[in-house]
Structures are given as C-alpha cells and as structure tokens.
Amino acid sequence: MKINFTINGINKSVEADGDSPLLWVIRDGLDLKGTKFGCGKAACGACTIHVDGKQVRSCSFPVKYAEGKQITTIEGLSGSESDLHPVQQAWMEEVVPQCGYCQPGFMMATAALLAEIPNPTDEDIDNNIINVCRCATYYRMRKAIHRAAELHANAIAQQ
Amino acid sequence: MTENKKQNQSKGVKRRKFLKYTGAGLGLMLGGIWLARNPLRRAMLEMGETTILPYQGDTNPLLWLEVRPDSSIVLHSSKVEMGQGTFTGLAQLAAEELEIPMERIRVQHATTQSGNIDGMSTGGSMSIAALWTPLRELAATMRVMLMAKAAEKLSLPPDQVTLKNGVFAAGGKSLTFGEVVEGVTDWDIPKAPPLKPRASFRHIGHPIRRVDLREKVTGAPIFGMDATYSDMLYASVLRPTHIDAEITNVDTGEAEQMPGVVQVVREADFVAVVAESQVEADNARLKIKFDHQPNRNWNLEDVLKAVTVGNGKKTVFQKEGKAVEDISGEGEIIEMEFRSPIGAHAQIEPNGAVASYQDGRVEVKISTQVPKITRAEVAKALGIDQKDVNIIPTYLGGGFGRRLHTPHAVEAALLSKAVGRPVKSFFDRIQEFQNDTFRPPSHHIMKAKLSPEGKVLGLEHQFASGDTFFNSALDPGISATVLRADFGSVRGGALIYDALPHRSTYYHVDLPFATSFWRSLGLLANAFAIESFMDELALKTNQNPVSFRLDSISDENPYGVRAKKVIEACAERAGYRDTVLNGRAMGFAACIDGGSPCAQVAEVSIEDDKIKVHKVTAAFDCGIAVNPDLVKAQVEGCICMGISASMFEKMDLKDNKLSPVIYGAYDMALMKDSPKEIDVILLEGVDYPGPVGEPPLGPIGPAIGNAVRRLTGKRLTELPLDLNQKNTADPA
Numbered sequence: 001m002k003i004n005f006t007i008n009g010i011n012k013s014v015e016a017d018g019d020s021p022l023l024w025v026i027r028d029g030l031d032l033k034g035t036k037f038g039c040g041k042a043a044c045g046a047c048t049i050h051v052d053g054k055q056v057r058s059c060s061f062p063v064k065y066a067e068g069k070q071i072t073t074i075e076g077l078s079g080s081e082s083d084l085h086p087v088q089q090a091w092m093e094e095v096v097p098q099c100g101y102c103q104p105g106f107m108m109a110t111a112a113l114l115a116e117i118p119n120p121t122d123e124d125i126d127n128n129i130i131n132v133c134r135c136a137t138y139y140r141m142r143k144a145i146h147r148a149a150e151l152h153a154n155a156i157a158q159q
Numbered sequence: 160m161t162e163n164k165k166q167n168q169s170k171g172v173k174r175r176k177f178l179k180y181t182g183a184g185l186g187l188m189l190g191g192i193w194l195a196r197n198p199l200r201r202a203m204l205e206m207g208e209t210t211i212l213p214y215q216g217d218t219n220p221l222l223w224l225e226v227r228p229d230s231s232i233v234l235h236s237s238k239v240e241m242g243q244g245t246f247t248g249l250a251q252l253a254a255e256e257l258e259i260p261m262e263r264i265r266v267q268h269a270t271t272q273s274g275n276i277d278g279m280s281t282g283g284s285m286s287i288a289a290l291w292t293p294l295r296e297l298a299a300t301m302r303v304m305l306m307a308k309a310a311e312k313l314s315l316p317p318d319q320v321t322l323k324n325g326v327f328a329a330g331g332k333s334l335t336f337g338e339v340v341e342g343v344t345d346w347d348i349p350k351a352p353p354l355k356p357r358a359s360f361r362h363i364g365h366p367i368r369r370v371d372l373r374e375k376v377t378g379a380p381i382f383g384m385d386a387t388y389s390d391m392l393y394a395s396v397l398r399p400t401h402i403d404a405e406i407t408n409v410d411t412g413e414a415e416q417m418p419g420v421v422q423v424v425r426e427a428d429f430v431a432v433v434a435e436s437q438v439e440a441d442n443a444r445l446k447i448k449f450d451h452q453p454n455r456n457w458n459l460e461d462v463l464k465a466v467t468v469g470n471g472k473k474t475v476f477q478k479e480g481k482a483v484e485d486i487s488g489e490g491e492i493i494e495m496e497f498r499s500p501i502g503a504h505a506q507i508e509p510n511g512a513v514a515s516y517q518d519g520r521v522e523v524k525i526s527t528q529v530p531k532i533t534r535a536e537v538a539k540a541l542g543i544d545q546k547d548v549n550i551i552p553t554y555l556g557g558g559f560g561r562r563l564h565t566p567h568a569v570e571a572a573l574l575s576k577a578v579g580r581p582v583k584s585f586f587d588r589i590q591e592f593q594n595d596t597f598r599p600p601s602h603h604i605m606k607a608k609l610s611p612e613g614k615v616l617g618l619e620h621q622f623a624s625g626d627t628f629f630n631s632a633l634d635p636g637i638s639a640t641v642l643r644a645d646f647g648s649v650r651g652g653a654l655i656y657d658a659l660p661h662r663s664t665y666y667h668v669d670l671p672f673a674t675s676f677w678r679s680l681g682l683l684a685n686a687f688a689i690e691s692f693m694d695e696l697a698l699k700t701n702q703n704p705v706s707f708r709l710d711s712i713s714d715e716n717p718y719g720v721r722a723k724k725v726i727e728a729c730a731e732r733a734g735y736r737d738t739v740l741n742g743r744a745m746g747f748a749a750c751i752d753g754g755s756p757c758a759q760v761a762e763v764s765i766e767d768d769k770i771k772v773h774k775v776t777a778a779f780d781c782g783i784a785v786n787p788d789l790v791k792a793q794v795e796g797c798i799c800m801g802i803s804a805s806m807f808e809k810m811d812l813k814d815n816k817l818s819p820v821i822y823g824a825y826d827m828a829l830m831k832d833s834p835k836e837i838d839v840i841l842l843e844g845v846d847y848p849g850p851v852g853e854p855p856l857g858p859i860g861p862a863i864g865n866a867v868r869r870l871t872g873k874r875l876t877e878l879p880l881d882l883n884q885k886n887t888a889d890p891a
Contacts, residue, residue: 037384038508043821074377095369100374101556104378134506134827139795140792
C-alpha cells in the first residue's frame, strides 16, 4: 500500500506492506540510518523516534499508522548541521556517548520528555528514560538531560 | 631514480623493521611453556593477569598516517573503536609527535587491504598500552620525514626548519603539511627520533573531546548495521534455538513461497533465506520447519552441578601457602561458597555483516574486534587468497568481547557468492540471546584458617568455570593442553593478598554451550568471591576492611605499593566508615587487573526491600591517563555495567533452551538503577598507560554486597545480588 507522511519536514510517499515496522521503512527505504535496530520488540528503545511529537519505538510501529503523520528522527532533531538541538548540545558538552549505538534513541526520548516536562526532576528522568544502554552511560546521560533542560530554557528565554 | 636514491630506498625498507616488537607469538610462547610445564604454567597464568601484549603489526608510518592535501592527517587505526575511546587516545598520541592541533587529525579503521593489520586484535584493554610507544615513534618518524622534505622545498638545511602548530617555517617562509607532501612520491624512512619529553606534552594527558563525538550525537551511519551496497539483498540465517542439539528435517518449502524471497541458500553449515528486504527475509526464515535432536537433556541445575569445585581439570596456579586443611596447629577454618551466573553480552547492535563477492574477491563491512581473524576465516571458507579478502571494520555498536567471534562474516560472504549480489546478514535479538558466547558461570570456595588470636594463617581460593579463551577464535588450539587452566576464566582469580600464605586452584569444566570473553573475563566473578570473603574475614576478626586489606598486601607484590595507595586514596576520598548511618552503609572492595589497581566504595541503602546504590567512589591507577576524561568515562561505565551484571543479569536454561531472549526479561540496570553520584579519582603510579576498560568492573559487585552485609547482617553469596536469595552465609 501507499503511505504518505512528513519526515524531518519533507513530504514522503512510500510503497510498503502496511504491517511492516516503520523502523525498516526509515532505515532501508528512506536510508536514514540514525534510527537503530536493537530488539524488534520495543524493549530497548534504540529505534525511538517522534510521531506527532510523541516518542514511539519504531520497530513495533506498523508503517500504516504513519499515514498523514509528522515524523522526526535524529537526523531531523536539529534545525541544521550547525545548529544542534539543546539535547545534542548537552550530549556534546557532557561527552555522553561511548559506543554510541543506542544514543540517538536516548536523545529522541529525552527531547520528547523535555517537550512535556521542561525541567524534569531525577524522578521524572528515572520514570521516563527507560531505554537500554549497554555501555551504561547513564551517569553522564542524567547530567546531560539536566543540562539540556537548562539550554532549552535559555533558548526559550532568548526568543 | 638515481643509484643513490635506490640505495636509500632499500635501506629505508630494511629500516622499516626497526619498530617491530620482538614479542613472541602466542603459539610460540605456549610451546615454550609446554616444555617446562607446571612451574612455568603457574608463572604464565599469573603473567596473563598483568602482561601487556605488544603491538604486532606493520610499522610503516606511511600505512598508518596519511597527509591529505588540505594538511589534515588521517590515522588509519588498526584498533577498532567500540566506545572505549581508543580512536581519541591514538589521535592524541599521533598529534603529539606530529606537532599538530587535534582538530587536524581524523581517525578511521584500517581495512585489511590497506596493509595495517594488527595481530593482537582489539581487546584486553590493551590498545593504548600496546601502542603507547610504537605509535608515537611512527608519528615522530613521520615528522622527521616531513621536516626533511620541507627543508628540501625551502632549500635550507633541516635543522633550520621549525615545526609549530602544524606549520613548517624557515627563513621567513612557511609550508603547510599539504604543501610539503605535494608532488612527493619517494619517501626515505629514517630511524625513529627520540620521543618528546613528558613536560612538553600538549595533547597527552589532556581531556580532549572524543574524535567521534559529533558523529555519535547526530546519528551518522557509522556502524556495521548501517553499512550498505547498492543492489544489496537481505539474508536471515536459521540458527539453533536449543543448545547441544542438531538441527534436522529442515523444510524450506513454505519459506520459498513467501513474498520477497529471492533464494533459499543451503550451505554445508547453515541454511538462510535471501530476500529483497530485512522484514521479508526474517518473515520467511520464521516459516522454515525443522526439528531438534538433542544429544542429551540440559537444565540449569545440570550446568551448575557440572560447574562445581572438584569437577573438571584441576590446576593449582598460586602455591604460596599450604592448602588450608593442611595448615597445622590450633585455629578455626572459615569457608564460604559463591556463585556467578551465565551472563549475556546483550550489546545493542546485533551481530552481522555486509558482504560483496565478485570474481573471486570479497569485501566485508563488519563490526569486528579481530579483522585479521575475520579475514582468515572468510578466505578459508571461500577457498580464496587472504589478499583477495578486504575486511572493512566499522564502528562497533558495543564490543564487550562479543565481536572476537565473527563466523557471521563467513555466512554473509558465502551468501553473496551464492546469490551473486551483495548481502546483508544480521542476527535478530532472539538469535543473539540464544547464540551468544556467554560469560561462563562460576563456583567458588573461599577458605581461611584463623589462629585463636584472629590472625589469618592461610587463604585459599578454589573455583570452577568454563571456557573463556579456550576454543575462542584467538586460541591457537593448543592452549587447553598446555595451560590446562583457561587464563581468561582465571583472570582476577589470583589472590593479591600476598602478605598472607595463599593458594589458588582452578577447575576447568566443559560446558554444552559456547562461553567466551565477556568484558573483564573472570574478574567479575572472581573479585566478587575474593572481596566478599575478605570483607567477611575483616568482620570476623574485628578489623577495619580497609586496613585489613592494606596489611594483607606486601611491598614485594609488584603492584602492591600502587594497590595500597589506591586503597588508601579511595577510602579517604569516600570518607569510608564501617558503620551504618541514616540507613546507609558503605561497602569496600579492590582488585588489581591487568596491572591497574582499582578500589571502590559503594554507598547503599535498602528501599522497598530492594538494594539501592546511591554513590560510588572509585580510585584507579592506570598509569598515565592519556585522556583523563575518557578514562573516567570508562570507570563510570564499568561501575554501571557492573551494577547491571551483579544486581540483575542472569540466563536460565530449561530443556536445552536458554532464556530470556529479550531485553527487559533479561533484566539489566537502567537509568533508575544507576547511582546519582560517581566520584572517580585517578592516580598515576607508573609513567606509561596501562589497561583502563575492564579493571573497574571488579570491585563494584562485592562493594555493594559488603554494604548489604552491614545493612542486613546477611552475606549474599550469589550473583545477581538479591536480598531474597536462598543461599546466604551465616553472619560471622
């Protein structure tokens, strides 16, 4: 079937089996490799993207439900190459990634959290950031999430 | 070319060998041990704990370092980047001797056809340690080569040319690196000059930002699973779902009819579906019907029974004291048993490879820790020459030892050959959990004899475990015969408390499923047993666990002085106290791994009947920290991964089926479980860099257990630590 959606601000029309996970359409159909496969069962969060601003684990999201939706992946999180999203900036400042494979999923989950709770407490972070990082970079990630909230607030204040 | 130049060149070629380390190959080394047997066997096993295996690879600077026309440098790394920060550390070493700013150097993986092949793989936390001198010499040699060319181009003697911040200057004129190399085709490779003195380091020892940071925060396609070829097909390989069983009666009829299927390929060792997309390949593979013929029935209790001290091949590898039972005189024998479970790697990027076979040549893009072995295996399976195989290593989405085995490279290559198009072949998550090369389970008996005055008359560690190094891709095949004890499983098993009479005995058990390298190897389990028992002895003899450890390490211990400093520094930094305060207790533990001592204090409470780790303080001596920030990142990561492994993770086995097969069910530490505070201090006991990425995994489990002992009075003796576990030891 034909499915139409907007991804990172660009209108796309894809031909796919409607039950195919959105993840593979993004990775192999649209060649956006920043969204990762980890488990295929929505258990690790490596494939986290935004669908209409909400975080979704794309490995378990049938592409047919993307019809007419606004999708954002890590490639579209920042406005431009030179202008990183506050979450990415904070990740750079705190030097969070080690192997880096799961990090796009964490950054997407964090961006969605900040959109909902601009200044999350440690408890908010514990309850909402439930992806898996095998390098276990959680300690720096928590610092980066707080820092991202600060950067986010500063950006809003400047506007 | 003039006669003179020719001579210079041939000299140059000879001189290329000047950097080659004379380190004996592992096979040769093992052969030597075999001749002398037991005493040397013991020495070898102890050495295996601390030896830095030297770099064994090509030493031509032109293969390592490429000067681009824009004056940037590309470092073609023979070590792979799996998160440990090796690319950044190596870039710092090279930039230091090349006298260039950090932003001018890029690092990429060397392909096997670019000639820079590392015989020692990437593992054992040895990359920076092994390349510390060779890479700086290579870069320094390159600098001298560039200096000579710059002088030639400026028509001035080399000693009048200066190099500062990446620019050559003399007589009021200047040249960039790009201008120096422009048009040059012949290079004479001179003798390596003296290395820069420590005082003039500008990059080494500084917290330089990771060279791969931006790619990793923008989601760049850098991993094995992101690799592609145009016209690529997708494969899904049928893999065992049961251990110790043969797959029989494979019926691919229905699979062949599934949409998108291009071909069902049957090779000697496997069956795979090749399809137009990943989803179609996986869906079709799930339609393959097959049976299992188990050789025998296996349950977890069978494995635990097999892995029990007394079973298997026995090797006494520390003999600086009698067996505790043989110590004469009055006294009490204290004995405790410990166990660690089967551990999964659970790295998030699954295993797999992308291969393109064409006209007797094959290229494989893959996350591998062993490009050289991957190449040899692919060449052998395809019956082609190794020079016709190009392994292109990618960034690894986690290594942890799992990528030391790459038979999936062979599968992808064979499949590409079979279908005549490039093929991408990856495990799914269930296959990952069912076909991991697990951390072997272990059983430990710790014993001590105490005099009536409470003096420790003897300390003994007996333990049993399965393969780590044996039967691995790195094993030359004779290790089991020669060594008897698997030095991977033995890692961390030697008692460092040499002021006490001590003895260690290892029992090697064959298991019915693959076990191998898991970050820190035997250290995780061995440190848990030893450090929990040391804590118990301190309690039993009314001693402070910190001073008890300090008193138990002699100054003759080659790492003793450094270890004691680390132990003292950690206790002081944490403000260690042996009492419970406001519901929180501190647990202390230490280890020496790969020659790098590490001590940790865990601050723990019990909340809702669960163990909660609030803060961890770590002191770590890895010698020179080439990049202190990334060393700290490794310590923090080890602590959180160690919390995961020692508080949550375990595999089960029922009727030959390993489980769980998915994250979540395979319980791992998440954000909520990681400590809010981690305080790392670095000591520098030697003037060279030692191992970083594994030693800090040792102390965390026992540090938590030791804190729990103070909170509850219960000694937890099994990993993962669980307040409700049945097998606890009686309070001392």
